[in-house]
Amino acid sequence: MLSYQHAYHAGNAADVHKHALLAVALDYMAKKPKPLSYIETHAGRALYDLAGPEAAKTGEAAAGIGRMEGWFPDDHPYAQALDAARQLGGPQAYPGSPIVAATHLRDTDRLILAEKHPQEVAALKKAISWAEIHAADGPALALSLTPPEPRRGLILIDPSYEVKTEWTAIPDLVAKLRRKWPVGVVMLWYPLLESGAHLPLAAKLSEIGGEAVTSTVRFPPARPGHGMTGSGLWVANAPWGWKEAADALAARFASL
Known part of the structure; x- marks a missing residue:
């Protein structure tokens, strides 16, 4: 949906959950010598300014990475991505998932990004010029x-869910990808909503079967009336140690 702008939400609690565990997965996968492909269906602009008016308007970054950065020591894969973003964009920069991925990929790996919004595509090309960037529909490209x-x-599927059909189309996409690429790590993010709108999607994911694990965390609303109260990650073929890292992070969220 071309009206969605992640700059208003970058660095929120859901991003911390998603990006920390994406970084853990890619850090482990890159330790093995064999090259890998990283595909992202909804890439965004890759680099965000948390000092900008968008972040100030919602307060989501302040309630997210602003509150949670101390959870991650300097050698944590997510902390390394945060440092890489700040080297690129200054002390208030925040890494979108393409920067998280680029931090851990090697010269022998492929970084394939899909994004439909023209301004976000232009920003992507500026931030990560060496990536394979497609101004295209991400699910179709995948x-x-x-x-x-x-x-x-690994493929990351990270829609905005502002288009109502995504709630039913995305589980179907995941099932198709699993059939076409049974050895791939498939990572899907979805919000946990106070309304319960995510529950049918979560139920469909549970029907796909195979080697899949789910990580869910809850957090207070970033502001009064904000309907997102948690974050979910469904992962097929999760790398070794990923579930333990997810459980440890969930325990930190439980302390909020």
């Missing part, structure tokens, strides 16, 4: 590219 070469890899 289906056309899988299985990728190299076949080993």
Whole structure:
């Protein structure tokens, strides 16, 4: 949806959950010598300014990374991505998932990003000029590219869910990707909503089966009336140690 702008939400509690565990997965995968492919269906602009008016308007970054950064020591893969973003954009920069991925990928790996919004595509090309950037529909591109070469890899599916059909279309996309790319790590993010609108999606995911784990965390609303009260990650073929890292992070969220 071209009206969605992640700059208003960058660095929120859901981003901390999602990006920390994405970083853990890619850090482990990159420790093995074989090259890998990283595909992202909803890339955004890659680099965000938390001192900008968008972040100030919602207060989500202040309630997210502003409150939670101390959870991550300097050698944590997520802390490394935060440092990389600040080297690129200054002390108030925040890494979108493309920067998280770029921090941990190597010269032998592929970074494939899809984004539909023209301004976000332009920002992507400026932030990560060496990536394979497609101004295209992410789900359609993912289906056309899988299985990728190299076949080993991870795909992140991270929609805004502002389009109502995404709630039903995304589980179908995940099922198709699992059939086309059974060895790939498939990571899907979804919000936990006070309204319960996410529950049918979560139920459909549970029906897909296979080697999948789910990490969910809850957090206070960033502001009065904000309907997102948690974050979910569904992961097929999760790398070794990922579930333990997810459980440890969930315990930190439980202390809020």
